[in-house]
Amino acid sequence: MPDRPRDLDVLRAAIDDVDRRxxxxxxxxxxxxxxxxxxxxxxxxxVYVPDREAALLSxxxxxxxxxxxxxDLVEDLLRRIMRESYRAEGDHGYRCVLDDPGAVVIIGGGGAMGGLLGGLFARSGYEVRVLESGDWDRAADILADAALVLVSVPIAATVDVIEKLRGLVPPGAVLADVTSRKDAPLAAMLAAHPGPVVGLHPMCGPTVPTLAKQVVVRCVGRDHDDCAWVLDQLKLWGASVVDADARAHxxxxxxxxxxxxxxxxxxxxHLQEEDADLAAMLDLSSPIYRLELAMTGRLFAQDPDLYADIVFDSPEGLELAERFGERFTRSVDLYRRGDRDEFRRQFLAVRAWFGPLADVFLTESSALLAQADDRLDRSSG
Amino acid sequence: MPDRPRDLDVLRAAIDDVDRRxxxxxxxxxxxxxxxxxxxxxxxxxVYVPDREAALLSxxxxxxxxxxxxxDLVEDLLRRIMRESYRAEGDHGYRCVLDDPGAVVIIGGGGAMGGLLGGLFARSGYEVRVLESGDWDRAADILADAALVLVSVPIAATVDVIEKLRGLVPPGAVLADVTSRKDAPLAAMLAAHPGPVVGLHPMCGPTVPTLAKQVVVRCVGRDHDDCAWVLDQLKLWGASVVDADARAHxxxxxxxxxxxxxxxxxxxxHLQEEDADLAAMLDLSSPIYRLELAMTGRLFAQDPDLYADIVFDSPEGLELAERFGERFTRSVDLYRRGDRDEFRRQFLAVRAWFGPLADVFLTESSALLAQADDRLDRSSG
Incomplete structure (x- = not known):
């Protein structure tokens, strides 16, 4: 420290110098x-080695x-820096896990998820071919000598598309899909192809830069060992593979x-019909409400058909929505009666049901909300 | 670059050295x-100077x-580093905006929000006194010569507590509250105290380290100019003051x-009654679902009475819940009918209503979800 206090401008210049370094x-x-x-x-x-990352952070x-x-500051900074590293590592291509790569045919490869996966396979040395809805008259040529046939089409079309593949997938090729439902597509693939079959569900949107740190669910179909190379390739890209039963999934x-x-x-x-004053809500919003508004708004910025598929192709979802609706109506009665004691009783029952996870979630979401705070630009009032 | 490729261990040691620097x-x-x-x-x-922050980032x-x-990487890192700076700046105390500070009496100063504000006033050179529910027999002594009387008690008690202050607040003192409702408390304060009155609502939980970058809503009561020093002190702590009409708020x-x-x-x-398999949900969850689960779980880790107050003390909230419930029931009918066209029509109407904010929210939430990704520790499957 200098003998007499430095001026603010001098200090700010020194901070800028640190930031430049x-x-x-x-x-x-x-x-x-x-x-x-x-x-x-x-x-x-x-690309992603959990033990190295954990040791480095610790x-x-x-x-x-x-x-x-x-x-915590250092850990947050390093995690953010490492995200960039995972992305950058992919820019240099990936090793191919097969000695003789062969062709990967992506049915629906023109879509967003198909494009992401096609790009990853291509950067790993595979010959990537795309089969789109207008290409079925050339399907036999496109599928000839494929090592992997990957179905990446909208949920509603998945089973029909798989049935069209009957007799077209080379006997030793792996048939796989990446739909967000697994039971019906897996059954259709097992019926359409007598060779290796595996159901996959990457738990991320198609806008992620790479699969590093993303979870991919695997539902075992047939000839597990012959499918292993596909999973090895996913892991090499940094994905974590989680096994699940198709119905439980x-x-x-x-x-x-x-x-x-x-x-x-x-x-x-509801917001639209209430004609809520969004600008006022944002002015008055703490990060938690802004985040919740953002999580609502983001849905409507996306493809309505994608969400129609996810909702309407889930019969279990309808049953859940019916039961949630009943619970909501019952809780509105409680609200109308002003029954605080019952609210408190149910609140504590839910807390007990969450168990130790309630505190875990509080800590986890608080860290994220602090990050949301960081991003806010407040003009002083 | 060296002539022959360096070994992984050597490269990792070099990265560790960069991280240490x-x-x-x-x-x-x-x-x-x-x-x-x-x-x-x-x-x-x-503490918080938006222009300096914006210029530095740019x-x-x-x-x-x-x-x-x-x-984006550099901006994310600097924002995270600056959060630490805002916190650290407060450790060194704040300037007091009054030449002759006087006493700040916090009614309910033993609570979490009262404690946060009391700490900030104390670190700014004010004499902070706390008046808790057992202290009313000594209220006249505690309130004597106060410059500010700040009501920070549960919503349900706020109006009663304000009425008990009648005749006890020194004539020139500012009477303010920090309740999350503003209309009724403001009316009660105006009735209880003939001097300066202002309604405040800090839009953050009591667990924030400081008020830097937090929004505080101000509802003007009486003698605006005499209240100005309180707002100046909040701004000096880094808060942004947003004016709002009490009823609109x-x-x-x-x-x-x-x-x-x-x-x-x-x-x-609903989750409890369905007895959802939380562990399986977490295994299968992408960051977005994990975040939504965390936002649910965090509620139940907190004080049931706080949430009972927020819910049951809002008659408008009941009306909104009733209308939301009707909309939910109506939408379940649409789900049951499998009416994708109507779903799509309503979806696009909501998108149009959100306007450009839908895309803003998508970008904003994607950035936050990427940060949620950074935090995940995946063990390779």
């Missing part, structure tokens, strides 16, 4: 990551604590997808 | 921020682009608070 470090780190990526491509190592947290810097999706999207749809209709 | 920079920046904080305390400058983004580093809060919390309560009851 931060930029230099990022630049240096990016070059090192590019070298790592080349090494990984040459040696076929996966060591830097300890050093931060020793230096009097917030360990569909039940869980009815709750986390169909009902949630349907409820969000109704909330959007 | 990042830590050194954070340490250096922290010391500079501490100097800035001392300068600001001495000169009474506000300059570093441009430099990042020139250096081939992602500008309460209507907006019914929508963003009462109805949303009530709907979340019902969704929690």
């Amino acid at each position: 931060l930029l230099d470090l990022l630049s240096e780190r990016r070059d090192l990551v590019a070298e790592v990526a080349r090494w990984k491509t040459a040696h076929g190592a996966p 060591a830097r947290r300890d050093e931060a604590a020793a230096a009097g810097v917030s360990p 569909d039940r869980a999706m009815a709750l986390v997808q169909a009902l949630r999207h349907f409820a969000t749809f109704v909330y959007g209709v | 990042l830590l050194d920079l954070l340490s250096e920046r922290r010391d500079l921020v501490a100097e800035v904080a001392r300068w600001k305390t001495a000169h009474g400058a506000p 300059a570093r983004r441009d430099e990042a682009a020139a250096a081939g580093v992602s500008p 309460d209507r907006a809060m019914a929508l963003v608070q009462a109805l949303r919390h009530f709907a979340t309560f019902v969704y929690g009851v």
